[in-house]
Amino acid sequence: MSTTPTKLISAAEAAKMLTVHPITIGRWVQSGKLTGYRISERVLRVDLAEIEALLVPTQVKS
Template sequence: MSDTPDRLLTPAEVARMFHVDPKTVARWALAGKLTSFRTIGGHRRFREAEILAHIASTQQTKES
């Protein structure tokens, strides 16, 4: 396991990576398409490694 913690992304950051609206990212999280968790303040966050893996698998599917 790595000593550095995984970077956490906001819905806006994830939305920019997927070229969609942040509300779409929230809907994907509610539907279980993306894994997220809530901060103590109630804000949704996403683990960068999981998002990058999801993007890679999506691109792989498109290339097939």
């Protein structure tokens, strides 16, 4: 994972990009799958580059 975030986005924005629930983003941060950045007690941000890295295209075999 990157040590210097390029752009931080909210857990809700990340969840929308990945079509998962925002709670899932929080769980991925807790498990270490994603790096989370606490802005305050209730505000969590994640690195946009990490979210984009999860969006890997796949090929469908026909």
